[in-house]
Amino acid sequence: MNITIDELEAGDVIAVTELWRMSMQRATGIPAIHSFESQAYFLKEILAKTHVLYVACIEESRIPVAFMAANDQEISQLYVHPDSQSLGIGRQLLNLAKKNAKGSLKLRTFEVNVNARNFYERHGFVAIGGDSENEEGMPDILYEWKVR
Numbered sequence: 001m002n003i004t005i006d007e008l009e010a011g012d013v014i015a016v017t018e019l020w021r022m023s024m025q026r027a028t029g030i031p032a033i034h035s036f037e038s039q040a041y042f043l044k045e046i047l048a049k050t051h052v053l054y055v056a057c058i059e060e061s062r063i064p065v066a067f068m069a070a071n072d073q074e075i076s077q078l079y080v081h082p083d084s085q086s087l088g089i090g091r092q093l094l095n096l097a098k099k100n101a102k103g104s105l106k107l108r109t110f111e112v113n114v115n116a117r118n119f120y121e122r123h124g125f126v127a128i129g130g131d132s133e134n135e136e137g138m139p140d141i142l143y144e145w146k147v148r
Contacts, residue, residue, distance in 0.1 A: 003089055004060055005096065008053035008067070013044050016055060016067045023079040027113040033135055043069075051076050054096065056089050065089060070097040075107040085115070094123055104146045111139040120145075 008016065017040040021032045032039065047053065047069050056066035065084040069077040075097050080090045097105055107125070109116040121127075125143035132139050 002059045003056055003065075003087075003092060004058075005054050005056050005092060008044070008048065008055050010044070012055050012062070012064060013040050015064045016053075017043055019064050019067060019081055020077065020079055023081060026082050027079075027116060028110050028136070028138065029112065030136065030138075047076060052100075054093060056080075056093060058084070066093060068093040068097065070100070070105075072100055072102040073104070073106065075105060078107070090119060091123065094120075098145065098147075101145070101147055104144055106142060106144050108134070108140045108142050110136070111141055117141060 017036060020043070021036065021039060025031055034042070043053070051069040051071045051074075054068045054070070055064045056068075057063055058065055064081075066080040066089045067077065068075060068079075075094075078090065078093055105125075107120065108130070109120065111117075111130070120143050123145070125145045127141050128144045129142040130140050131142075134140055
């Protein structure tokens with residue numbers, strides 16, 4: 001299966017926001033706390049100013065199956081559609097972030113998201129902390145990966 005990874009384009013915002021909301025709800029078990037419109041605005045107008053937004057699509061279809069928001073210090077978001085997990089797409093995005101990292105990468109994931117925790121730990125991330133100081137008020141884990 002061919003996966004293309006490109007930077008977010010304006011035409012991707014709706015599909016990526018839908019993917020983000022659905023994947024996060026499946027991972028956490030809670031509905032989105034923000035409106036669709038405010039989450040799309042955050043993606044394209046706020047997150048895009050501090051992170052590169054990558055979109056993974058299968059075979060040039062331009063239908064997003066995963067996305068990642070990352071800069072050289074952190075991965076802010078990484079979500080793979082549940083139907084597209086275990087196909088290596090998350091690994092490709094993670095490797096892209098690692099390649100662009102300067103020293104280390106940090107990220108957070110919710111404690112309840114066991115699949116994500118296992119994924120990050122398999123790829124060299126180590127838990128270094130965590131808290132519940134997020135909008136959802138749910139316990140999370142802070143992970144770090146260091147460039148070797």
